[in-house]
Amino acid sequence: MRGTMRVARVVCVAVAVLALALNAWAQTRRTGAFATLPPGEQKIVRALFEAQKSSGTATPLTLDEIAARKQARGGWGEVFKSMKAQGKLTDKSLGDVVSGYERRHPDMAAKPDRVKPDKPEKPERMEKPEKPEKPGR
DSSP states (O other), rough: OOHHHHHHHHHHHHHHHHHHHHHHHHHHHHOGGGGOOHHHHHHHHHHHHOOOOOOOSOOOOHHHHHHHHHHSSSHHHHHHHHHHHHHHHOOOOOOHHHHHHHHHHHHHHSOOOOOOOOOOOOOOOOOOOOOOOOOOO
C-alpha cells in the first residue's frame, strides 16, 4: 500500500514538472503577432503588458493580444487609450509606461551600438605623367 502511494506521488510530481516545462517551452516559441514585431515595438508591448494592473475579475492581455491590437488599430497611442478605457492601465501616457519599464529593466533601455562598416582605404593618387614638351616652343 505504501509503495503504491509513493509511486502515485512520484508520477503526479513528474506530470506536474513536465506540464510546467512544456508551458515554458511553448511561451519561448512565439509564433503570434508579438513575434512578428521589430525589437523596439516588442519593448512597447512588454511595457504595456507589465503595466496592466491586475484586478480580481479582469484578466490581463497577453503579449500577442496587445500586438494584435496594434496591428488592428494602427498605432500605439490607440492601443494605450483602449487599454486605459478598459481600466487595465493607470499611467497617464504611453511615455510613462515605457519609461517605467525602462527604469525597471535598464538593460532594455540601452540602444544597441550601431557598427559602421569599415570604409575601404582610398587608393593613393597616381601622379600624372609629365607631358613631353612640344618641339618648337
